[in-house]
Amino acid sequence: MRGVGLVPEPLAQLPWRIILLVLAIGGFGLVVLYSAAGGSLRPWALSQGIKLVVFLGGAIVASRVPESWWKAGAWPVYAGILIALIGVELLGAVKGGSQRWLDLGFIRIQPSELMKPAIVLAVARFYDMLPPNEIRRWGAIWPSAVLIGLPFVLVMTQPDLGTALMIGAGGATVMFLAGIPLRLFAGGALSVAVAAPLAINFLLHDYQRNRILIFMDPESDPLGTGYHISQSKIAIGSGGVWGKGYLNGTQSHLDYLPEGHTDFVFATMAEEWGLIGGCLLILAFILVIRWGLDVGQRAESRFARLTAAGLATTIFFYVAINLAMVMGLAPVVGIPLPLVSFGGSASMTVMLCLGILMSIDRQNRRAGRRGGL
Incomplete structure (x- = not known):
């Protein structure tokens, strides 16, 4: 031994x-x-x-789990957590004004947290299967964008802006490391910049919108929305x-x-x-x-x-x-x-x-x- x-x-x-x-x-x-x-x-x-x-x-x-098991389970785990996120939308427990938890009786789970490592595994598995000569083509982009976009939208509706951003950032990081051209990321960043004002005004809840706006000048409302940051x-x-x-x-x-x-x-x-x-x-x-x-x-x-x-x-x-x-x-x-x-x-x-x-x-x-x- x-x-x-x-x-x-x-x-x-x-x-x-x-x-x-x-x-x-x-x-x-x-x-x-x-x-x-x-x-x-x-x-x-x-x-x-x-x-x-x-x-x-x-x-x-x-x-102690072999690497091959993580590889084989990447997509089934992703699919299971995605189904759980849909379950949260339909049956989730509400706490603090947010609907983020599945109450199974003996345990309460937050599937959006599990999606953070799951999205990394799923996108990494996709690019592991993709031939290297395909990495700069459209077929290397839209499947991973769908993999990231589905949980991102579901988590945003809970609403949980921070977790949704982390899911998007984790998936996008793997895309970048896989070799997706920088110009495509630049184009994506430009699209986000253009869409951000619309998202802030029409998609976010009032408290989320106020948090985004107040951090630039928390002293403008030190006893209200800016209280957390000021203190x-x-x-x-x-x-x-x-x-x-x-x-x-x-x-x-x-x-x-x-x-x-x-x-x-x-x-x-x-x-x-x-x-x-x-x-x-x-x-x-x-x-x-x-x-x-x-x-x-x-x-x-x-x-x-x-x-x-x-x-x-x-x-x-x-x-x-x-x-x-x-x-x-x-x-x-x-x-x-x-x-x-x-x-x-x-x-x-x-x-x-x-x-x-x-x-x-x-x-x-x-x-x-x-x-x-």
Whole structure:
């Protein structure tokens, strides 16, 4: 039996550096949630800690799934989640004015979250099957556009602008990495720019429209639509370089900062841990994303390369959109900071992405050992 000491080979083969880094991010998130609750494990830190352990266990299980299984299951999984999104539209549970969940009695699931990695797998599978000489033809564009467009529209109707944008961005990233010409992306960007005013005025709900418009000047309505962004920037700025000290934040403890344990958890953290804490947290996420991109670069198959890069950029979009949102650089679109914000959906999605990345990494290392024989 091969292994390292008394550690079984399957455990020894795991990328423990990245697992420990993810645990460090999640553990720091628990520390922040403990403070956000006024120095209490309930109602957020304890629940989040249990979810973190469960989802990490799921990621480790996913890492043992062969790459070929992800490839074979890409389209069936996509189709199943697409059907679930249609089910949400017809039978979904309404919460907070949004219809995003399927209530199965024993569990409530949010199919739109699962679509984020599923769209990467589906589009990567399409381009893996496509002959290289077809990549610059129309037949390389419209099928993937349909694959992306269907869930995008269904999620927009829930309504969930942030998740819809992430689904579109994840699919478009795989298209770009597959080799779709830049001029087509430029044309698509121009079309979006032309259609954006119409979409803002006629397709978005009033609160979505106000969020997009107010982020350019949140001080114009500091007690209304711009309240979240204004209070978030106050919390981040008041933390300074070193922060006010753990458990000494005022914006969150005095309830000035809305959603300080979910979407705006970074502002809660920055007030107490300052610029130093914020930079270290961002660095940790950068290391995770870089590892994911490295996994893609080492992959042998086209499917694995596109999937790994797409999943790594999905994690990047989570982090980048949330940070831009809490700093007032983007509209408030309800994207949490994964592994740090309270809630299971984003953590589950990111852990699933990491599990698939670890599966591809395992395949890479096995191929490397065979090549060294």
